Amino acid sequence: MNFSGKYELQSQENFEAFMKAVGLPDDLVQKGKDTKEVTEVVQNGKHFKFTVTAGTRVIQNEFTLGEESEMETMTGEKVKAVVQLEGENKLVTTFKGIKSVTELNGDTITSTMTLGDIVLKRISKRV
Numbered sequence: 001m002n003f004s005g006k007y008e009l010q011s012q013e014n015f016e017a018f019m020k021a022v023g024l025p026d027d028l029v030q031k032g033k034d035t036k037e038v039t040e041v042v043q044n045g046k047h048f049k050f051t052v053t054a055g056t057r058v059i060q061n062e063f064t065l066g067e068e069s070e071m072e073t074m075t076g077e078k079v080k081a082v083v084q085l086e087g088e089n090k091l092v093t094t095f096k097g098i099k100s101v102t103e104l105n106g107d108t109i110t111s112t113m114t115l116g117d118i119v120l121k122r123i124s125k126r127v
Contacts, residue, residue: 001088002043003102007109007124009037018113018120022098024075031055032074039109039124048083048091071095 012033019029037054046065051058063069063083070078073095081095091102099114107126112119 001104003041003048003091003104003109004043005041005107005126007039007041008127009039009122009124012120012122014118014120015122018115018118019074021115021118022073022075037124038127041109046085065091 015033016029019032020026024032032054035055037052040051040053042049047062048065049060049062051060059072059074061069061071063071063081065083065085068080068082071081072078077096079095081093083091083093086092089104091100093100097115100111101113102109102111109124109126111122111124114120
């Protein structure tokens with residue numbers, strides 16, 4: 001399954017609680033929860049490039065499945081992580097105690113990030 005496309009954030013659950021748990025200051029949490037977010041994915045075989053644009057902030061992460069890559073988190077921190085493909089449509093990685101799962105179903109990407117008992121769920125639709 002190919003993830004390539006542009007996706008617009010439709011809904012999110014537990015954004016504030018999750019962002020506070022990862023250490024984002026309150027003013028940035030408030031600003032971030034109302035920001036329109038667009039994610040562009042370019043997949044070429046096992047190589048992925050994710051570009052997330054939220055307001056004026058742009059985060060770009062590139063990785064190859066099964067290989068360690070340096071990535072930028074939502075807080076701006078750089079981490080090393082390995083992304084694996086589970087099944088045909090699920091990208092899974094873990095960094096700093098956070099499990100991240102990005103699942104593609106048709107034109108919908110569901111992203112969940114779990115830290116302890118807090119689960120951030122975000123749903124984006126292809127545009």
